[in-house]
Amino acid sequence: MILEINNLSKKYGDKKALNKFSCKFTEGIYGLLGPNGAGKSTFMNILVDAIDRSSGEILYNGKETISMGKDYRNLIGYMPQQQGVYDSFTVAEFLDYIAGLKGLKKTEAKKRIEEVLKFVNLYDVKNKKLKSFSGGMKQRALIAQAILNDPKILILDEPTAGLDPKERIRIRNLISQIGFNKIVIIATHVVSDIEFIAKEVLILDNGILRKKDTPENLLKGIEDVVYEAEINEQDVNSIMNKYTVTSLSKEYAKIRVRFLCDGIPDVDNAKKASPTLEDLYLHIFGDR
Numbered sequence: 001m002i003l004e005i006n007n008l009s010k011k012y013g014d015k016k017a018l019n020k021f022s023c024k025f026t027e028g029i030y031g032l033l034g035p036n037g038a039g040k041s042t043f044m045n046i047l048v049d050a051i052d053r054s055s056g057e058i059l060y061n062g063k064e065t066i067s068m069g070k071d072y073r074n075l076i077g078y079m080p081q082q083q084g085v086y087d088s089f090t091v092a093e094f095l096d097y098i099a100g101l102k103g104l105k106k107t108e109a110k111k112r113i114e115e116v117l118k119f120v121n122l123y124d125v126k127n128k129k130l131k132s133f134s135g136g137m138k139q140r141a142l143i144a145q146a147i148l149n150d151p152k153i154l155i156l157d158e159p160t161a162g163l164d165p166k167e168r169i170r171i172r173n174l175i176s177q178i179g180f181n182k183i184v185i186i187a188t189h190v191v192s193d194i195e196f197i198a199k200e201v202l203i204l205d206n207g208i209l210r211k212k213d214t215p216e217n218l219l220k221g222i223e224d225v226v227y228e229a230e231i232n233e234q235d236v237n238s239i240m241n242k243y244t245v246t247s248l249s250k251e252y253a254k255i256r257v258r259f260l261c262d263g264i265p266d267v268d269n270a271k272k273a274s275p276t277l278e279d280l281y282l283h284i285f286g287d288r
């Protein structure tokens with residue numbers, strides 16, 4: 001299975017929300033990283049055929065997806081960024097409704113709904129209304145609807161938005177279990193959502209694909225950039241003014257600072273540290 005994107009662009013008036021985006025996806029989990037406004041949702045909306053592209057190609061196993069029509073849409077599961085439309089439904093009713101929209105047969109739908117409810121761990125609350133759910137439970141209900149038709153291509157737009165760290169970990173674990181024999185694309189501005197589970201990371205900046213590679217290779221690119229040092233509290237500000245600081249932690253009387261520097265740092269006893277994706281993200285986007 002291969003999904004090939006060639007020179008995909010989307011304009012809103014003069015604004016290029018997506019600018020000649022090209023890449024190939026095969027089975028596995030991909031993390032689409034970028035700050036707000038980078039074009040992540042625009043890309044996903046085009047991929048799931050919710051909005052039209054301005055130009056470019058999307059080929060599924062060599063076939064233009066526009067000409068595939070419904071055959072293409074049937075391959076797709078989509079978790080949109082917005083939620084809260086179906087609050088008066090129970091989660092079972094919600095999934096039943098979505099199964100209808102997706103054209104699943106009644107008996108097949110019933111079995112599949114039970115399966116996905118168990119998978120996202122909402123089976124015990126299947127008759128509770130969505131409006132009574134926590135943010136994490138709602139996100140899991142949205143994941144459940146996205147995988148209902150056992151899609152070949154699963155598109156998740158900010159699946160952990162608004163969740164606390166524990167719920168985020170739970171969602172991440174769920175996604176990592178879905179990953180086999182599908183193309184899974186996760187858009188997020190939260191690096192930890194995709195760190196360790198993505199086979200490749202795509203970095204989108206202002207509609208332009210800046211990088212696409214395995215996490216390992218991406219980190220090799222900033223091998224000589226990340227430093228750590230122990231400093232005194234009064235030096236924190238001057239370091240923050242000079243460098244991008246990626247973390248600060250207090251250790252007894254000292255402060256441990258982690259920062260990015262492309263040359264030789266002007267900080268006493270600074271030692272090179274092994275980079276993380278968070279460092280990479282901040283190296284590209286700084287404080288944006």
Ligand SMILES: Nc1ncnc2c1ncn2[C@@H]1O[C@H](COP(=O)(O)OP(=O)(O)O)[C@@H](O)[C@H]1O
Nearest residue numbers: 012015017034035036037038039040041042043
């Ligand atoms: N319907 C729209 N009309 C006009 N501009 C839009 C529309 N949707 C998105 N944009 C603009 O396109 C850019 C990319 O937005 P979006 O794809 O939502 O980014 P992201 O999901 O990465 O935050 C932004 O500058 C946004 O304001």
Ligand SMILES: [Mg+2]
Nearest residue numbers: 040041042081
């Ligand atoms: Mg978005």
